[in-house]
Amino acid sequence: xxxxxxxxxxxxxxMGQEVILRCVPISNHLYFYWYRQxxxxxxxFLVSFxxxxxxxxxxxxxxxxxxxxxxxxxxxxxxRSTKLEDSAMYFCASxxxxxxxxxxxxxxxxxxxxxx
Amino acid sequence: xxxxxxxxSHVSVSEGTPVLLRCNxxxxxxxxxxxxxxxxxxxxxxxxxxxxxxxxxxxxxxFEAEFKKSETSFHLTKPSAHMSDAAEYFCVVSDLLxxxxxxxxxxxxxSVIA
Numbered sequence: 489x490x491x492x493x494x495x496x497x498x499x500x501x502x503m504g505q506e507v508i509l510r511c512v513p514i515s516n517h518l519y520f521y522w523y524r525q526x527x528x529x530x531x532x533f534l535v536s537f538x539x540x541x542x543x544x545x546x547x548x549x550x551x552x553x554x555x556x557x558x559x560x561x562x563x564x565x566x567x568r569s570t571k572l573e574d575s576a577m578y579f580c581a582s583x584x585x586x587x588x589x590x591x592x593x594x595x596x597x598x599x600x601x602x603x604x
Numbered sequence: 605x606x607x608x609x610x611x612x613s614h615v616s617v618s619e620g621t622p623v624l625l626r627c628n629x630x631x632x633x634x635x636x637x638x639x640x641x642x643x644x645x646x647x648x649x650x651x652x653x654x655x656x657x658x659x660x661x662x663x664x665x666x667f668e669a670e671f672k673k674s675e676t677s678f679h680l681t682k683p684s685a686h687m688s689d690a691a692e693y694f695c696v697v698s699d700l701l702x703x704x705x706x707x708x709x710x711x712x713x714x715s716v717i718a
Contacts, residue, residue: 492647521705531648531694533705544705579648593706595640595648 490514492596494580500602501570509565509599511580520563521581521593522555524548531579537563570603577601606631606697608709616715623667623682625712627695630676637678638696638706639669648694654678665689690716 493512501507513520522534535545537555554566563582567574577600581593611626629635639651652663659671665688669680678695695709 523706523708530710531706531708533707536705546705581648592650592653594650597645597647 490594492580492582492594494578494596494599496599497597498600498602500604503572503603504569507567507570507601509567509578509580509601511563511565511596512561513563513580513582514584514594515561517582517584517594519543519583519585520555520557521583522565523579523581523595524576525579525598526573526576534565534578567601570601572603575601575603606633606635606699606707608695608697608707610693610695610709610712612712613710614713614715616717617685618717619687620684623680623685623689623714625680625693625695625714627678627680627709628676629678629695629697631697631699633699636698637669637671638698639663639667639678639680640694640696640708642692642694642711644691651680651693685714685716687716687718690714 495510520537523531525531533546535549535555536543552568556564577598579598580596583593607630609628617623637654640648641651642648651667652661654661654671662668667682669678671678692711692713694711696706698704698706
């Protein structure tokens with residue numbers, strides 16, 4: 489069964505460093521998402537991406553964050569200058585299309601980011 | 605704005621007994637509602653979804669949920685718990701029109717005692 493994959497599973501970085509989290513969505517999917525979950529808190533939406541541009545973003549997704557689909561398979565989340573409060577589990581998701589009745593977001597296993 | 609309240613942060617049941625995980629939602633639009641499960645060190649897996657068809661929705665692994673508009677609830681049930689059901693469960697709401705961000709509840713951790 490096709491699945492969303494994410495690498496690395498765990499990333500440790502120092503405050504102020506740049507990190508890139510990588511995701512490979514399911515191959516025929518068109519919409520891509522990043523969510524994060526700070527330990528003990530809710531899963532929160534960050535950004536959605538369609539047709540090579542951001543379609544929606546939350547207030548969390550500030551100028552420190554960017555997303556990119558550099559080739560036909562990868563979808564990346566970059567944090568330019570990490571802060572302690574960026575420590576969280578980051579989930580990538582994808583969906584085939586935007587119609588309500590087939591709508592299901594498939595999630596990857598997550599990348600745990602630890603900022604020290 | 606949409607929101608989800610999961611009424612219990614932790615539920616503990618004995619193996620073979622029924623499971624009830626409670627969820628209430630708030631939505632300005634006709635909602636889509638979902639239950640996702642997360643096993644340790646695994647991604648989020650869709651259990652079931654409601655998208656304005658039948659109000660009683662059957663999912664994987666024997667789970668089901670009933671959409672009750674009058675009560676703004678979407679509780680998850682299973683007649684008989686199995687040890688493998690121990691996990692974190694998330695109730696999620698989205699706009700029925702699709703391709704909108706999912707709004708998650710805080711999650712309910714289900715423990716199953718042998």
